[in-house]
Amino acid sequence: MTDAAEKVRLSLEEVRALAEAVLSRHGLSERHVKAVAETMVAGERDECASHGIYRLLVCAHTIKAGKVALDAEPVVHDIAPALVRVDAKGGYAQLPFQMGKPVLEEKARNCGIAAIGINNCVHFAALWPEVEALARDGFVAFAFTPSHAWVAPAGGTRPVFGTNPLAFGWPRPGPHPYVFDFATSAVARGEIELHRRAGKPIPLGWGIDAEGNPTTDAAAALEGAMLTFGGHKGSALATMIELIAGPLIGDMTSAESIAYDDNAKASPFGGELIIAIDPARFLGDKAAEHLARAEAVFENIVSQGARLPSQRRYEARERTRVHGVEVPAKLLADIKALLD
Structure with a gap:
C-alpha cells in the first residue's frame, strides 16, 4: 500500500471478485458477468485505470438506465x-x-x-x-x-x-x-472523467467547452466536445x-x-x-x-x-501479477457502495 488515505492495494483475484459481485448485484446474467468482469481485470492488470474497475460505475449507471439487456443471448x-x-x-x-x-x-x-x-x-x-x-x-x-x-x-x-x-x-x-x-x-473519454473525479486540469488539446473555446477544465470538456x-x-x-x-x-x-x-x-x-x-x-x-x-x-x-506499443502494458502484467494493483480509495468506496 502507498499512502493509505489515497490508495488501496488489491490482488487481481480481489479485483475479479469485486467486479463479479457488483455486476451480479445489478442483475447481469452469469455468462455476461464473467465476460465483462475479465475485461475490467485486464484493464487493472495492465495498469490501464480508465478501463479497469472504474468502469463498474459506468456499467451500473447503464444498467440502471435500462440501456443494456441483462440476460441477452x-x-x-x-x-x-x-x-x-x-x-x-x-x-x-x-x-x-x-x-x-x-x-x-x-x-x-x-x-x-x-x-x-x-x-x-x-x-x-x-x-x-x-x-x-x-x-x-x-x-x-x-x-x-x-x-x-x-x-x-x-x-x-x-x-x-x-x-x-x-x-x-x-x-x-x-x-x-x-x-x-x-x-x-486526443485521449479516451475515461481519462477526462478520471481527471474530473480527481479535480485535476486536463492538457490543452483534449477538449473544448460548450462555446468552442479551448479548455483545461475536465468538466467543461465533458459538457463541450473532445478533440x-x-x-x-x-x-x-x-x-x-x-x-x-x-x-x-x-x-x-x-x-x-x-x-x-x-x-x-x-x-x-x-x-x-x-x-x-x-x-x-x-x-x-x-x-x-x-x-x-x-x-x-x-x-x-x-x-x-x-x-x-503495449510494451508498458506487458511490463505492468509482471508487476501486478505479483504485487496486485493500486486503486484510489475514493473510487473503491464508490464501487463498494454499488453493493448496497
Missing part, C-alpha cells in the same frame, strides 16, 4: 464464406465476441481473411483484448467501433464522432504479440471508423448512438467490426520467412531505445 449468423455476424441482442459486447471468435478464426483459416460484425451491442471497453486474443492465435487482426458523439471534427466545434478507437494485433514468437489500441480522439488527435488526420480516421463500423455493418453511427441514449448518459450502443488475416493461408510455405522479416522491423525500433 447472442445469436451467431454465418452469412458468407468469409463473413460472420453476431447479434448481441442489446447486451454487452464481450460475450458476443467470445461466441463469434471461433467462427471468425475458422473462416480466416479457410479464406485467408475474414470479418465479423457484432451488432446491437453495448460497448464500454478497450479494443486490445479482441485483437490480442486473435494475434495470440496466429492472426493479424484489426478492430473498430464508433461510440457516442462526443468528439468534434477538425475545425469544428460540435460533436460528430465518438472516441472511435482502432486496434491492431500482429503475432510474434514469444509470450506477447505486437498490439496497439488508441482512440482517434481528435493529430487534427485533420485523426478526424479522417474517425470518419473512416464511423463508416466501416456503422453503416457498413448495418449499425449506428456515433450521432445515432447518442440520440438513442436520449440523455441517459449510458454506454454507447451500436456495432463493432473485427477483421482477421491468417498469414499461413496468405503466404503459404513462405509464412515463417516473412514473419521473421517482420521481427527485423521490431528490432530496428527497440534497438534505438524506442518503445513498442
